[in-house]
Amino acid sequence: MNSNISNIKKILKTLPHRYPFLLIDRILDFKISNYLKVLKNCTINEPFFQGHFFKNPIFPGVLIIEAMAQAVAILIHKSTGGLNINKLYYFVGIEHARFKKNVIPGDQIFIEVFYLENKKNLIKFKAIAEVQNIKICYATILFYKKSVIN
Known part of the structure; x- marks a missing residue:
């Protein structure tokens, strides 16, 4: 099986998002509970480019943040062994x-996310997005782990 097809199938099994809101195209690197690197290909046929902005299309910053959050979700999923009905993030x-x-x-966004800390179920991650080895965005992404009792 083509490794790119296998890769996107794994992403689709991990994230609930689908086109046009799935913003991760490929997992490039992973270190359990520590680090993940992913790729987002930006193509002119994506719907938001039609209106953001006319004659000067740019990828919306809020979607860069969303792609970072999706990368963190993949890191959590791969590090915890999958979904656990008793723990939600x-x-x-x-x-x-x-x-x-x-x-x-035409740009390719490379996103790296790094585990920083977990305090009282609030988990912090550092996220960096680059295009052609130039940092285009960075942020701290916060997830909350909630235990569910049935």
Whole structure:
């Protein structure tokens, strides 16, 4: 089986998102409970480029943050061995987000997420997005782990 097809199938099994809201195309690297690197290909046929902005299309910054959160969700999923009905993880916040450069159609966004800390079930991750080895965005992504009792 083609490794790219296998890769996207794993992503689709991990995340509930689907087109046009699935923002991860490929997992590039992974270290359990520590690190994940993913790729997002930006193509002109994505629907948001039609209106953001006319004659000067740029990838919306909020979707870069969403792609970072999806990368964190994959890192959590792969590090915890999959979904656990008794533990749910919620994307609850963003800290220190900065945008440094626009992303345009044809760019490839490489996103790296790093586990930082877990305090009282609030888990922090550092996220960095780059295009052509230039940092275009960084943020701290917060997830909350909730235990569910049935």
